[in-house]
Amino acid sequence: MTIPPRPTEPPSGASAAPAADPPGFELPLRLFMGFRVIIDELHAELARQGHPDVRPMHGFVMQAIGPYGTTAADLGRRIGVSKQAAGKTIANLEAMGYVVLAQDPNDARRKLARLTERGVDSLVRSARIFDEIRARWADGLGADRLRAFEADLRHMTPDDFFRLDVPGWFGAAG
Amino acid sequence: MTIPPRPTEPPSGASAAPAADPPGFELPLRLFMGFRVIIDELHAELARQGHPDVRPMHGFVMQAIGPYGTTAADLGRRIGVSKQAAGKTIANLEAMGYVVLAQDPNDARRKLARLTERGVDSLVRSARIFDEIRARWADGLGADRLRAFEADLRHMTPDDFFRLDVPGWFGAAG
């Protein structure tokens, strides 16, 4: 953090407090840094293993596409963006060779996006690398503490929701 | 998570393992969700307290501007983006009334961006809201476990670095 301390007055009262709690802003910052460190590690290793062009977003999208394929509109609903945005992402993944588009024989409107062999490969490798990174966290913290850490995290976060509108969410107005 | 399970083969060997470890991909996902939940809470409350237009990025940028002001080029170096990008963000914050630009009397090239009263107010309120959110985490987990949680997080993340190129990092190619 090169970001300077926030302008708050220090509590000049009780001075014998044992190891004061950290300021509240540290928690989200560290959560994000943990996320970013892991994702950066993943993609560095993924690049070494033959997938240099996959971006963080692509991994999440391919997970959302799943083994049975999805349409753009459905994908959009799943990851919380418009169907147009989902369609553009699918087009990118198609151009990169991670996805193929096929007509749904039962519904002439629908166009199913399915993972290619290369797409599945990137997902399988990602899963393996994620497990390796987690093992490194277990080395750093101890297996028990990591499990407790994950339990706490699970307790404080929703588990039925994930939105992928990160760029717009972080920066621009909704 | 509406995202379906990853396509890996389950380890069909040792079947009597007590409470298997979660897959590695859950950890980064939960870290990010924790970040997002906290930031969303912050900005919902910030909007209620008179700052509806502040975006997540703005808070980080204003923290980086700090009490003494900064130039665009310096800000860019600090948060890890180009000076042009930093300049645009400063211009936005200026239009929103959170920052004022002033000439540096010692160097005619430099233009110092300083926080306005309103800018400082948003930061002070943010700090208070962050503390309230942290208190809620302490209620949910217990004060001791939260402290342990933060210690673990601190142990696994760098503490001298924060890049703000989130939109590009997540989505686009570097």
Place this chain on the structure above:
DNA sequence: CTATGCTCGACAACAACGTTGTCGTTGACC
């Protein structure tokens, strides 16, 4: 004192990702 070189801020052009709105086609349902 002057010449070189670096830094700053401004401007333009461009890429990536998101949004809303429109439109023709297709499917479902009354």
Place this chain on the structure above:
DNA sequence: GGTCAACGACAACGTTGTTGTCGAGCATAG
């Protein structure tokens, strides 16, 4: 068969980044 909803395609636009170029100002070497 007629009406309505959903899908995909297209266009237009806003925001956040990037690179490249440029003139102006400061510092330092000669």
